[in-house]
Amino acid sequence: MAEALSPRIDPVLAVLALAGAGSAFLVPFYQFAPNRIVGGTDWYLVPASLAAALGLLVGWVGIGAFACLPPSLRRAAAARWAWLLVPVPVLAAVAGAARVSWALAGNDAVARVTLGPGFWLTLLGALVAGIALPSGTLVRALGVLPGLGLVAAGLARGWFDALSLVREARSLGSAFGTEFARHLLLTGGAVMAGTVLGLALGLAAHRSPGWRLGGFFTLNFLQTVPSLALFGLLILPLAWLSARFPVLRAMGIKGIGPAPALIALSLYAALPIARNSLTALDEMPQAVLEAGRGMGMSEWQLGLGVVVPLVWPAVLAGIRIATVQTVGNTVVAALIGAGGLGTFIFQGLGQTAMDLVLLGTLPVVALALAADQILGALSRPKGARP
Amino acid sequence: MITFEGVTHRFGETTALAGIDLTLADHELCILLGPSGSGKSTLLRLVNRLLEATAGRVLVDGREVRSYRPEALRRTIGYVIQNVGLFPHWKVRENVATVPRLLGWEPARISSRVEEVLDLVGLPARTYGGRYPHELSGGEAQRVGVARALASDPPILLLDEPFSAVDPLGRHRLQEEFLAIQRRLRKTVVFVTHDVDEAVRLGDRIALLKDGHLVQYDRTEVLLEAPANPFVSDFLGQDRTLKRLSRVPASALARPGAPSAGAALALAEDLDLRLVLSHFLESGTDIVPLKNRQDRITGWLHRGDLEAWARAGGSAR
Numbered sequence: 001m002a003e004a005l006s007p008r009i010d011p012v013l014a015v016l017a018l019a020g021a022g023s024a025f026l027v028p029f030y031q032f033a034p035n036r037i038v039g040g041t042d043w044y045l046v047p048a049s050l051a052a053a054l055g056l057l058v059g060w061v062g063i064g065a066f067a068c069l070p071p072s073l074r075r076a077a078a079a080r081w082a083w084l085l086v087p088v089p090v091l092a093a094v095a096g097a098a099r100v101s102w103a104l105a106g107n108d109a110v111a112r113v114t115l116g117p118g119f120w121l122t123l124l125g126a127l128v129a130g131i132a133l134p135s136g137t138l139v140r141a142l143g144v145l146p147g148l149g150l151v152a153a154g155l156a157r158g159w160f161d162a163l164s165l166v167r168e169a170r171s172l173g174s175a176f177g178t179e180f181a182r183h184l185l186l187t188g189g190a191v192m193a194g195t196v197l198g199l200a201l202g203l204a205a206h207r208s209p210g211w212r213l214g215g216f217f218t219l220n221f222l223q224t225v226p227s228l229a230l231f232g233l234l235i236l237p238l239a240w241l242s243a244r245f246p247v248l249r250a251m252g253i254k255g256i257g258p259a260p261a262l263i264a265l266s267l268y269a270a271l272p273i274a275r276n277s278l279t280a281l282d283e284m285p286q287a288v289l290e291a292g293r294g295m296g297m298s299e300w301q302l303g304l305g306v307v308v309p310l311v312w313p314a315v316l317a318g319i320r321i322a323t324v325q326t327v328g329n330t331v332v333a334a335l336i337g338a339g340g341l342g343t344f345i346f347q348g349l350g351q352t353a354m355d356l357v358l359l360g361t362l363p364v365v366a367l368a369l370a371a372d373q374i375l376g377a378l379s380r381p382k383g384a385r386p
Numbered sequence: 387m388i389t390f391e392g393v394t395h396r397f398g399e400t401t402a403l404a405g406i407d408l409t410l411a412d413h414e415l416c417i418l419l420g421p422s423g424s425g426k427s428t429l430l431r432l433v434n435r436l437l438e439a440t441a442g443r444v445l446v447d448g449r450e451v452r453s454y455r456p457e458a459l460r461r462t463i464g465y466v467i468q469n470v471g472l473f474p475h476w477k478v479r480e481n482v483a484t485v486p487r488l489l490g491w492e493p494a495r496i497s498s499r500v501e502e503v504l505d506l507v508g509l510p511a512r513t514y515g516g517r518y519p520h521e522l523s524g525g526e527a528q529r530v531g532v533a534r535a536l537a538s539d540p541p542i543l544l545l546d547e548p549f550s551a552v553d554p555l556g557r558h559r560l561q562e563e564f565l566a567i568q569r570r571l572r573k574t575v576v577f578v579t580h581d582v583d584e585a586v587r588l589g590d591r592i593a594l595l596k597d598g599h600l601v602q603y604d605r606t607e608v609l610l611e612a613p614a615n616p617f618v619s620d621f622l623g624q625d626r627t628l629k630r631l632s633r634v635p636a637s638a639l640a641r642p643g644a645p646s647a648g649a650a651l652a653l654a655e656d657l658d659l660r661l662v663l664s665h666f667l668e669s670g671t672d673i674v675p676l677k678n679r680q681d682r683i684t685g686w687l688h689r690g691d692l693e694a695w696a697r698a699g700g701s702a703r
Contacts (some may be wrong), residue, residue, distance in 0.1 A: 291471025294436060294544075295485050295534070296460035309475050 010067040010074065012132045017064030020089055020125045024053045029093065029118035030100050033164070035110040036353065045118060049099040055092030056122070059085055063129055074134070083135040086126050087147045093122045094147075097163060098154060104162040112164040114355065137377045164355040165362075172344070172359075180363060183340035186330045187367070189262055191323050194269025198318065201270065202277030212278070219271045227264060227329050231336045234260035261338035265329055269322040276318030280311040313379055320375035327368045331360070387412050388433060388542065388574065393442035395428050395598075402428040404598040405442070410591075412541075415568055415575040417589035417606075419582065421621070424595040426578045430544050433576065434460045446542065461488055464535030464543040464573075468551050470527045472519035478504070478530050479515035485538040503533040506567060525556040532564065536571070545577045549584070561587055582622055586610070586629045594618055606633065627696050631659035639695055640676050640685035652677035655684055659692060666692070 023029075024045045031040030045053045062085040066074065073079065100113050130140075160166045169176050201219070204211040222230065239255030242248050253259040284307065292302045334342025341360040348356030388410040395403040403425045410416045418426040431437040432444050435456045444451045451459055464485075472481050479500055486496045501511040507529040519527055528548060535543055549557045549564075565588055568575060579585055585592050586606060593603040602614040610630045613619035622629065637655040652675040653665060665674060672689040 285469070285471065285474075287467060287469035287471035288473060289471075290436070291465070291467055291531075292473070292484075294434060294460060294465035294467065296457045296488055297484075298457050301488070306473055306475075 008071065010132070013063055013067035013129060016125050016129050016132070017060045017067060020060035020122065021057055021064070023118050023121055023125075024056050027118035027121060028116040029096060029122075031114040031116045032100075032104075033112050033114055036112070036164070036167075040114055042116065043100060043113075045093075045096055049096040052092045052096030052099060055095060056089045059088030059090075059092060062088065063133070066133070080134045080136050080139050083130070083133045083139045084143050086130045086133060087143045089122050090126045091147050091150070093119050094151060094154075098159040101160050101162040101166075105158075111162070112167050113162050114164045140373070165359055168353070168355045168359050176344075176359070179339055179341055179343050182338075183327075183330055183342075183364075183367070186258065186261060186265065186333060186338060186340055187323070187326045190265030190269050190326050190330070191319065193262065193266035194322055194326070195273055195315075195319055197266060198270040198273025198275075198322070199277055199315065201274040202281060202315075205274070205278050206281040215274070216278075219267070219274060222267050223271055227268065227332045228335060230264045230267070231260055231333065234263055235336065238263075256337040258333075258338045260336060261330070261333035265326055265333065268329055269326050272321040272325070273315065273318035276314045276321075277311060280314035281307075284310060316375065316379040320372060320379060323371045323375060324368045327364060327371060331364060387445075387447055388576065389443075389445040389448075390429070390432070391443045391445070393429070393432060393439045393444060395425070395432065395437060396440045402598050403432075403439075406598075406600050408593060408600060408603060410574065410576060412574050413572040414590040415577060415588055417585040417592045418576060418578045418595060419585045419589075419592050419621075420580065420595035420601075422580060423597070425598040426580075426595050427546055429595070430546055430576055430578050433542070433544055434463045434465060457488075461485055461538065462540050462542070464538075464540045466528075466531045466535045466543070466545045466548045468547040470519075470531040470551075472522075472527055472530060472534075474519050476518075477515065478509070478517050478519070478522070479511060481519070481530060482534045482537050484534055485540075489538055491538075499537060499539075500533075503536045504530075506536065507533045508563060509533070523556075524552050525560060528552060528560060529563075532567075536567075541574055543573045543575045545575065547578055547580070550579065550581065557584075564588070583629070586622075586633060594621065628660050628663075631663060631692075631696060632661075634659045634695075636662050636676055636687050637684070639691045640687055641691070643686045651675060652681075652683055653687075654679075659695075662687060663692060 027044075028042035029045045030043040030048060032043060033040035045056065062082075066079075066082045066085065069079075097113065097115060097119065104111055104113060154160055155166070161170075201211065201215045205215050206212075225233070235255040238253060238260050242254050288306060288310075289302065292306050297305065330338075330340050331342035331345060334340050334346055341364050344360030345357050348354065348358075348360065390406045390408040393403055393406040394401065406425075406429060408429075418429055420426045428437060432439050433446065433451065435451055435454075438452070446459075446463075472478075473484070479497075482500045482503060483496050486499060491499075500515070504511045504514060509526060509529050514522075514526070514530075519530070522530065528551075531548065535545075549560045552560060561584060568588075577588060589606045591604065592606050592609050594601045594609070596617060602609060602618050604612075607630065609618070610622060610626045613622060613626070619626065635656045635658060636653060639659070640655065653662060655676040655678055662674065666672070666689045674687050675683050676685050676687055678684050
């Protein structure tokens with residue numbers, strides 16, 4: 001019965017594999033532009049790099065073959081190793097980029113290769129395939145980390161120097177690293193402050209109906225205020241405080257810059273954490289607490305040994321949501337001078353330099369994905385829910 | 387020995403207990419029985435100080451419970467509640483080890499004790515020790531609850547409607563098993579229930595409460611034979627005689643005799659008199675042979691003896 005219900009061929013993977021393999025011939029992977037301003041001419045993968053096209057085909061055909069396996073085999077434990085096929089087309093597309101970059105190297109300091117739709121579609125397809133294929137944390141790490149290492153090594157050795165992305169990064173110099181670190185710092189700081197705030201509010205709301213109403217009304221209301229508006233609203237009071245109290249000024253707190261950004265981002269981050277911790281606390285079975293007390297646990301032993309472990313998975317899930325959300329929100333903070341990767345995005349938008357926009361966007365996407373994966377792996381429960 | 391001296395407890399305006407005087411003897415199973423709101427759970431929770439008496443004294447072995455640190459007191463008293471309250475993130479083994487760990491026992495001693503009590507409640511540690519609470523049935527979870535309360539071998543056991551969330555069949559089995567355990571361990575047990583049948587089946591003594599007052603406290607047989615007032619007889623029900631019969635095994639009224647009938651017709655000698663009566667009514671006979679566990683005829687039970695016992699007020703026991 002189960003066999004009859006589950007489709008013989010996995011439709012998602014099969015379609016992906018067909019489209020992916022076809023893209024080698026049908027969609028331009030790279031574009032060649034003589035300088036930053038002029039539009040480029042398209043390059044297809046097949047004449048550009050036969051080796052890369054072969055790699056791409058191997059990856060997608062492999063995934064297609066997996067999609068055609070009998071369902072029972074696809075569900076077997078060993079099937080998760082098929083996930084190692086996912087990075088293959090991506091690495092092939094990257095290798096192709098290195099190949100075309102190399103062809104251009106030394107030719108001309110302003111001519112550049114832009115990554116085209118085929119390249120991005122390959123990334124997107126691999127992302128979907130990575131979700132659709134069975135996997136485990138170990139397999140994913142094995143599949144992704146060596147590839148990332150290879151790309152990093154290639155960047156260091158100049159394999160991708162003629163790529164417009166790399167050209168833009170080079171022209172930014174050390175600014176890229178600075179803003180990247182700034183982005184991490186803002187996100188990390190906001191999530192930490194939001195966690196403290198969210199936990200405190202969750203606990204207060206669990207204990208008192210007043211906090212439940214008032215606290216959540218405030219946070220819910222703030223959530224409806226667009227982040228840019230909230231940043232703007234904070235400028236005035238902070239500027240006033242900074243002018244009034246020299247101590248604050250000395251600490252670098254001003255109407256614009258990191259201070260209002262951190263405050264607003266922390267408030268946004270607090271909501272999912274507060275909501276999740278409140279739900280978890282509310283759902284704590286009373287019998288468990290009574291049994292613990294009745295057996296002679298102190299309030300500390302009960303709190304640390306029972307309440308925290310039972311509430312923790314939900315809190316961690318809240319932190320995960322808050323982190324992914326904050327990585328994106330931090331982009332907007334660049335508009336009030338807080339820095340971060342948003343700086344490049346808005347610069348690029350101003351100059352209609354899409355590669356500069358991409359240079360800001362790609363690390364944000366990567367950071368969000370990485371945070372999601374890492375926190376997700378941490379929050380896997382021990383199989384023990386009431 | 388647990389003693390309540392003029393114990394009163396108030397929740398705000400409402401008086402849950404009004405001047406209770408009660409002494410519970412060691413090694414006996416005492417039932418606190420009463421309708422909901424009678425104060426029986428409140429009385430129980432005064433013993434391990436989950437609640438404090440508004441007035442009066444609660445003593446354990448002659449010492450006031452107020453003089454103990456609550457945590458220290460509770461670690462010496464086993465506690466089982468209706469909703470079990472197993473820790474969902476701990477395996478059965480860890481749940482049972484809770485109090486020994488709080489008491490700082492050696493790990494080796496803890497693990498051997500855990501196996502011992504799990505065996506006692508019929509859940510071998512090899513099979514059940516590694517399970518999480520959500521992998522247990524309701525009856526199994528409550529067995530673990532009992533094992534957890536027994537783990538540190540406390541002299542006193544408090545049970546607050548422990549079996550009332552279990553289905554009737556499972557409840558009956560749990561009661562039988564608990565009775566068997568109690569016969570071996572002879573703890574001082576305080577057992578709260580609103581179920582008269584459960585009270586009659588388990589209790590050495592029953593304290594019947596109503597609206598925070600102690601209405602009657604006696605041995606179970608006495609309570610059934612001589613209810614102190616109409617409330618007691620109403621609460622115990624019209625079938626008090628049958629309930630009395632249910633507490634006595636057939637062997638108590640057996641007459642010795644030669645085995646002339648086959649063992650096939652015989653009833654088990656540990657069957658209670660209520661079921662023997664039912665057998666007489668169904669079969670229309672007046673006499674029945676009794677057999678022991680080995681299917682040997684051990685004697686005879688006459689219907690007349692049973693009826694006489696029921697009328698006389700059960701002095702045969």
